[in-house]
Amino acid sequence: MKLTNLVLLILVSITVKLFAVPAAPFLITFAQPDGSTFRAHLKGDEYFSWIETDNKMIIVKSKKSGFYEFALIKRDEKNRLILFPSGVTVIEHGNSSLKTPYNIPKISRDQLGQIWQNKIDERRNIEMVPAN
DSSP, rough: OOOHHHHHHHHHHHHHHHSOOOOSSSSEEETTSOOOEEEEEEEEEEOOOEOOTTTTOOEEEEEEEOSSSEEEHHHHHHHEEEEEEEEOOOOOOOTTTOOOOOOOOOOOHHHHHHHHHHHHHHHHTOOOOOOO
């Protein structure tokens, strides 16, 4: 009986850990296409992740240029919040935090939470198509 309870407890604890996998909790070095690098934190989980500087600016990779750029927030065609590149490339200035000379608004935790919830909802609403 004790062995069964122990096995059950181990299986439950493993299963709970599999529900969400957090991103790396340490600074990561990112490389730009021109060879320059910067360090930032990877945040989020398997549903939604983003890159964040020490001063809480959000960074995304531009599909168009291939560079990491500071992020802005907008609404997509379904009126959901999304992150998109601002056109302002991330550059590390000496030993200081990553900064931008532009007045890019910070993205709030509430906005990131809305994006995260939308990503979870999208996964739940995937249509299952039978295999032929």
